[in-house]
Amino acid sequence: MPETPEKQQTADERPVRRQARGERRIAQLLEAAASVFCATGYTSASTNAIAREAGVSPGTLYQFFPNKEAIAIELGDRLMHEMRATYGEALAPVDPATPLEEAVGAAVDRFVAFNCDHPVFFALMHGPDIPGRITEEHDALHATLVARIEVLLSSFLPDTPAADITRTAHVCLGMYKAGLELALAHEGAEREAYVRELKNVLFRYLEPLISGRTVTPADVTTPPAPTDVTRTPSS
Amino acid sequence: MPETPEKQQTADERPVRRQARGERRIAQLLEAAASVFCATGYTSASTNAIAREAGVSPGTLYQFFPNKEAIAIELGDRLMHEMRATYGEALAPVDPATPLEEAVGAAVDRFVAFNCDHPVFFALMHGPDIPGRITEEHDALHATLVARIEVLLSSFLPDTPAADITRTAHVCLGMYKAGLELALAHEGAEREAYVRELKNVLFRYLEPLISGRTVTPADVTTPPAPTDVTRTPSS
Amino acid sequence: MPETPEKQQTADERPVRRQARGERRIAQLLEAAASVFCATGYTSASTNAIAREAGVSPGTLYQFFPNKEAIAIELGDRLMHEMRATYGEALAPVDPATPLEEAVGAAVDRFVAFNCDHPVFFALMHGPDIPGRITEEHDALHATLVARIEVLLSSFLPDTPAADITRTAHVCLGMYKAGLELALAHEGAEREAYVRELKNVLFRYLEPLISGRTVTPADVTTPPAPTDVTRTPSS
Amino acid sequence: MPETPEKQQTADERPVRRQARGERRIAQLLEAAASVFCATGYTSASTNAIAREAGVSPGTLYQFFPNKEAIAIELGDRLMHEMRATYGEALAPVDPATPLEEAVGAAVDRFVAFNCDHPVFFALMHGPDIPGRITEEHDALHATLVARIEVLLSSFLPDTPAADITRTAHVCLGMYKAGLELALAHEGAEREAYVRELKNVLFRYLEPLISGRTVTPADVTTPPAPTDVTRTPSS
DNA sequence: GATGAATGAGGATTCATTCAT
DNA sequence: TATGAATGAATCCTCATTCAT
Structure with missing residues (x-):
């Protein structure tokens, strides 16, 4: 470019x-x-x-x-560039010492802020029609975002298998998007309330994955969540 | 005549x-x-x-x-009827004694199963174009589902204000839909993994809201996050 | 029928x-x-x-x-029947002793009254689309009306050639229709004003044709137009 | 650009x-x-x-x-332009000294000639369907023509109230159109005969309205109908 | 007779895309 | 480069008419 x-x-x-x-x-x-x-x-x-x-x-x-989709793709690319330029490679400063809650809160806030600054972002993320068919531009955007989230997650969960990280990232992004849609559908205090809920959803979802970690930098080897209902270790 | x-x-x-x-x-x-x-x-x-x-x-x-939308509306109506006929008025048996985890798990399983049986359901729920514009058929479906979720939530959260219940229901539905999209985008074991994640998301999101209910403090292994960000009453 | x-x-x-x-x-x-x-x-x-x-x-x-036009035709027929039943064979009592002004006034009033009673009449007279193409139902209505006007005119103009009578009848009907359209397009006093104008148009148009004839009641025995140009009485 | x-x-x-x-x-x-x-x-x-x-x-x-009507409107506009270009602002030279008969005759001749040159004109003037519904293109054409006739009439009837002028103009146009329809429905000598009749209709209709103008009573061979029904000033 | 389902060509209009200038 | 004209298949929807029941 x-x-x-x-x-x-x-x-x-x-x-x-x-x-x-x-x-x-x-x-x-x-x-x-x-x-x-x-x-x-x-x-x-x-x-x-x-x-x-x-x-x-x-x-x-x-x-x-060359066609309509190319416009969307380029638009998505520039958006990602801008995002990278503004927030760096990950969605948040990847200091694993940051309390999860704070990290999630900051990431959501940024995500929301970015969307308010660039409303197209949402329009593009919202796949055009049928969820099965993934259009290229959607895909590119999606992949980039997933990658960014993976970076973030990896810093918190260094020992988790890639497949799990990826899945978790997808889940996070899905929830992000859904929460964003809800937030944008409302205004003022109600919108803020929805943003808060989104943070809750993500934080509570991720918290057990990080678990025991009161984040003494020392003991963080990410012990795999004793009472975790989730993630079956294998696959 | x-x-x-x-x-x-x-x-x-x-x-x-x-x-x-x-x-x-x-x-x-x-x-x-x-x-x-x-x-x-x-x-x-x-x-x-x-x-x-x-x-x-x-x-x-x-x-x-009379037009395309009427088809979608009728389709949605029939789907809701079928759902009601199959699963009753709420998304799950409303016995508040049921452990939340079980209730959520059952609800998700049913939701997923229903969607596998009736793939249109998903296509209809997916708002067609621009998120602002809500089409009638989407709206009707959405409203019905939200209502069903509210019923379910109310049985667990009898003392929560209606506005909060509604918001929570919307959040749940949003996450449901997002999770479903993820699950349906995969197959076999991976799909199951995503379903499991969806259950986690919902359970962990709702659990702190329920705490103090019929749950004896003893069995709560996940103490409600002291620094919980949850529902701050006013704003 | x-x-x-x-x-x-x-x-x-x-x-x-x-x-x-x-x-x-x-x-x-x-x-x-x-x-x-x-x-x-x-x-x-x-x-x-x-x-x-x-x-x-x-x-x-x-x-x-058998088709849409047949409906219009039958409707027109019935309308003509009704007109005939109400007002007799001519548009006005054909007493040539009647001053023209009165005769015209009465004819117009009846015409207008009939149209107010049967608004379809106007809709049917108004040829459907293109003036060149005359549809059957329009034609039938038209022909009947022309014939009726010819009867009326003949009683006033016994010596005029048939072709002229016919032409004058067509002109009268044309003006009638145009005037009616104008009148119906307005309401109340303005409508009445237009009706008055229509009478003026017709009266002044016909008056010179009748001319010299002060129509001494004596010679009026309603001679059925020996040289009658018009309508053969039977049919 | x-x-x-x-x-x-x-x-x-x-x-x-x-x-x-x-x-x-x-x-x-x-x-x-x-x-x-x-x-x-x-x-x-x-x-x-x-x-x-x-x-x-x-x-x-x-x-x-943008749509069908726009075509008709543009067509009408061009037609009016052409008419204006050909005949000037009024339907006839507005010299009030012109004998009415001549003025009317000239106006009718021009109108007829114009219609023969531009047959669409008639098709456009003919309101399409139901007389109540006035389409824009019809309206524009109609309004322009009425205005032109008003100009002409005003020069002959300087002291007549605007409302009456307008009504008279409408009547004239209505008769014009009706007469034109009749004339166009025939050919050759018969058409000419109808044109003559149209002139008669209009001249005789207008003549009494003009009486007393610059016309010296002497040359009035048609004394203005003592019992004239004409324009009653107020009502 | 009466019904309501069925037809299918045709209505206005849109749109991604290409092409001559 | 830039333009605006051109395309033509596709959009939703209507309607006079016919047909099986």
């Missing part, structure tokens, strides 16, 4: 200009797409509407994106 | 006679709709496709349903 | 019953059709809507009328 | 460049629409038929017109 308009110190300015213009167009289009996706959802968004919103012709749109 | 109430020997005798064929058609159409909804999702499902799947002409479809 | 339910003196009552029932159905359907035509116009009226309005099934409608 | 106001050498230079093809298409489509409207009437005309007649795909039609 040529988003480096930086100096380009030599005389060869033409291509830069071109690319710069193209970059602007792309940004314009993505912004328009974000707006339209938010307003009508991905499936109902028409490329013509996006072009109109961006103030360009449909032909121009197709000069930069 | 054949309102001829002749004989009327049994209770199940409808006042109409000619509807026999029609009733069959309706069932046929709903079945086709279910199939198409599952295959392509609600929004992308076309009435023509449904008619084609049912082996009738589009006109016939519109003889029985 | 079997609209003679008169005695039918013998014992053979079955067929009468049948016909009576059929007559009722037909009347029912025509009434419904009138209502629907008025509400939506002829072209937009659907046979299904008419059947529904009549409280019968579409199949039943087609048992009595 | 090519708003490039380059040179702008003449006044007829539109700010757009690529519309050349489009403008042609629009003309093409309007022509096709005119043809179809004439052939089947407005209501029965289908957009697909218009597109087909124009030799383009339905989508192309909708690139230029």
